[in-house]
Amino acid sequence: xxxxxxxxxxxxxxxxxxxxxxxxxxxxxxxxxxxxxxxxxxxxxxxxxxxxxxxxxxxxxxxxxxxxxxxxxxxxxxxxxxxxxxxxxxxxxxxxxxxxxxxxxxxxxxxxxxxxxxxxxxxxxxxxxxxxxxxxxxxxxxxxxxxxxxxxxxxxxxxxxxxxxxxxxxxxxxxxxxxxxxxxxxxxxxxxxxxxxxxxxxxxxxxxxxxxxxxxxxxxxxxxxxxxxxxxxxxxxxxxxxxxxxxxxxxxxxxxxxxxxxxxxxxxxxxxxxxxxxxxxxxxxxxxxxxxxxxxxxxxxxxxxxxxxxxxxxxxxxxxxxxxxxxxxxxxxxxxxxxxxxxxxxxxxxxxxxxxxxxxxxxxxxxxxxxxxxxxxxxxxxxxxxxxxxxxxxxxxxxxxxxxxxxxxxxxxxxxxxxxxxxxxxxxxxxxxxxxxxxxxxxxxx
Numbered sequence: 001x002x003x004x005x006x007x008x009x010x011x012x013x014x015x016x017x018x019x020x021x022x023x024x025x026x027x028x029x030x031x032x033x034x035x036x037x038x039x040x041x042x043x044x045x046x047x048x049x050x051x052x053x054x055x056x057x058x059x060x061x062x063x064x065x066x067x068x069x070x071x072x073x074x075x076x077x078x079x080x081x082x083x084x085x086x087x088x089x090x091x092x093x094x095x096x097x098x099x100x101x102x103x104x105x106x107x108x109x110x111x112x113x114x115x116x117x118x119x120x121x122x123x124x125x126x127x128x129x130x131x132x133x134x135x136x137x138x139x140x141x142x143x144x145x146x147x148x149x150x151x152x153x154x155x156x157x158x159x160x161x162x163x164x165x166x167x168x169x170x171x172x173x174x175x176x177x178x179x180x181x182x183x184x185x186x187x188x189x190x191x192x193x194x195x196x197x198x199x200x201x202x203x204x205x206x207x208x209x210x211x212x213x214x215x216x217x218x219x220x221x222x223x224x225x226x227x228x229x230x231x232x233x234x235x236x237x238x239x240x241x242x243x244x245x246x247x248x249x250x251x252x253x254x255x256x257x258x259x260x261x262x263x264x265x266x267x268x269x270x271x272x273x274x275x276x277x278x279x280x281x282x283x284x285x286x287x288x289x290x291x292x293x294x295x296x297x298x299x300x301x302x303x304x305x306x307x308x309x310x311x312x313x314x315x316x317x318x319x320x321x322x323x324x325x326x327x328x329x330x331x332x333x334x335x336x337x338x339x340x341x342x343x344x345x346x347x348x349x350x351x352x353x354x355x356x357x358x359x360x361x362x363x364x365x366x367x368x369x370x371x372x373x374x375x376x377x378x379x380x381x382x383x384x385x386x387x388x389x390x391x392x393x394x395x396x397x398x399x400x401x402x403x404x405x406x407x408x409x410x411x412x413x414x415x416x417x418x419x420x421x422x423x424x425x426x427x428x429x430x431x432x433x434x435x436x437x438x439x440x441x442x443x444x445x446x
Contacts, residue, residue: 002061004141005075006049006132010036010427013075013145015411016437020445024075025061027052032419033427039416049131050114054138073445074141076132077432078148079125094126095155102130102158107137133159137166143200143444144193147432150174153189160191168193169200175436178367179205181223182410182433183231185212185367192444203439210367212380228363228377231407235341235364339364346398351376354384354393363398368408373429375399375421377408402428410435 005013008026010033017024025043028034034044045057062070097120101113114134117127132146144163146156153174160170170193177186180203194200207226208219218224229235243260246252251262343360350360358379359365368377376397382390400408402424407413410433417424 001072002058002070003073003075004058004071004135004139005077006135007076007078007128008037008042008044009033009077009431010417011040011042011415012409012411012432012434013077013437013441014040014042015415015434016432016439017075017441019438020441022073022441022445024073027057032423035418036416036424036427039418050128054135058139069140069142071139071141073143073145073441074132074136074139075441076135076144076146078128078131078146079430093122094120095151097121098126098130098155099158102133102155102162105130105133105137105162110134110137129155133162136163140195142195144168144191145437145440145444146191147437147440148189150187150189156189156191160193163193166195168195169198171200171202173202175202175440176205176209177433177436178210178225179207179219179222180433180439181207181226181435182408183226183228183367184369184371184408184410184433185210186370186433186436188432188436190440192440194444201443203443206439215366225367227366228368228408229342229345229361230364231368232363232404234345235338235361349399351395351397351399353395354391356391356393356396358396371405371408371429373426375401375405375425377405405429409433 003017003022003024005017005024005026008014008024008028009030011026014024014026014037023043025045026037027045027047027049028037029046029048031046034046037044045061058071097117101117105113110130110133114127114130117130118124121127129148129152132144136144148156153172156172160172163170170191172189172191174187175190177184177188190202192200192202205219205222207223210225211217243253244264246259246261249261253260253262253265339361342364346360346363350358352358356379362380366380369380371377376395377400378394378397379392381392383392383394384390402417402421403413403415405425405428406415406417409428409431411428411431417427419427
């Protein structure tokens with residue numbers, strides 16, 4: 001059996017998939033994207049997906065004449081420049097033509113229909129959103145997992161109706177990346193489908209949604225969202241406690257190549273454990289020497305990466321949001337110290353074109369805004385325009401390295417990005433967050 005990833009990019013889907021025992025063969029056009037994925041150990045077939053014959057490509061991989069049923073899963077993240085609100089958005093004008101065409105598409109006419117649509121597209125890249133359906137009609141995979149910008153949801157819904165007629169159970173919708181542990185408020189349109197008789201479902205959130213207007217609001221029954229500062233380790237103190245070898249439950253911490261129980265190591269910014277005679281064995285650990293490997297009490301299946309934080313829930317750093325009704329004077333001083341540490345980290349990185357005043361500790365209070373393929377994480381809030389009266393420029397933000405931007409996408413901090421600096425940032429911005437990919441695939445393949 002073969003799993004396929006179309007427009008596979010640098011490996012966001014691959015990174016999430018590998019923790020489920022899935023190693024898709026990725027198809028990708030870009031040189032830098034293929035180089036990055038291969039450096040990370042992922043498979044790539046380079047070429048123009050729109051010009052490929054799916055049965056021929058899979059037949060070459062399988063070393064035999066292709067038969068329907070050999071492809072188990074089809075993952076796809078077609079380029080979104082045509083639809084994205086971050087670009088010119090011409091593809092949104094093409095949606096009427098695409099939506100009209102989808103119900104009439106069959107395995108016999110889809111190639112010809114796509115050729116005809118080329119003549120009427122405002123942005124020819126919009127047609128790439130039909131490639132996952134073309135490959136599905138040719139290969140009949142058992143399950144599907146597709147991702148795009150929110151503007152593509154109506155097209156996913158129309159394709160979903162077409163897939164249901166072909167015998168698939170389908171689920172479509174918008175997911176918020178921060179609800180799956182990604183330290184970023186990224187919204188994506190998702191289509192998942194399966195033909196094995198089980199119900200296709202979008203993944204259940206593991207974390208709270210971040211509410212822009214009411215940041216203090218948290219969803220019940222799930223973890224708090226992960227802040228930008230927590231993800232990058234800004235202002236996070238050393239940990240104190242007695243390291244005990246991991247028992248496979250909860251957060252796992254790696255120190256000097258050995259795995260220990262994360263619950264036995266508390267941030268120094270928090271109140272201490274109850275003092276007993278065992279306190280004489282406590283150790284102080286540099287947070288930069290620690291790798292957080294898994295959490296949430298789900299064992300090895302949640303070992304998603306080696307970014308400097310717990311991948312399933314926020315680091316328990318005091319954020320300074322707590323009120324005096326319950327915070328002791330010591331707690332308030334610790335909270336101020338953490339905020340000061342974050343502000344000190346942020347200050348040299350700030351690019352403030354508009355001169356607008358900002359709370360430099362804001363990365364401690366929320367996930368990052370969308371990582372948009374450049375070395376700047378924009379300041380929260382509306383950009384200036386003639387309607388909202390805001391003064392913030394799109395160039396107001398915090399400078400970050402490629403590695404930091406990648407961590408905010410939930411990639412491992414040491415992921416081997418290739419190409420020029422501009423190409424590396426673009427890959428990070430275009431990629432599917434591995435944590436989001438993991439949860440989508442876990443749900444649709446279980």
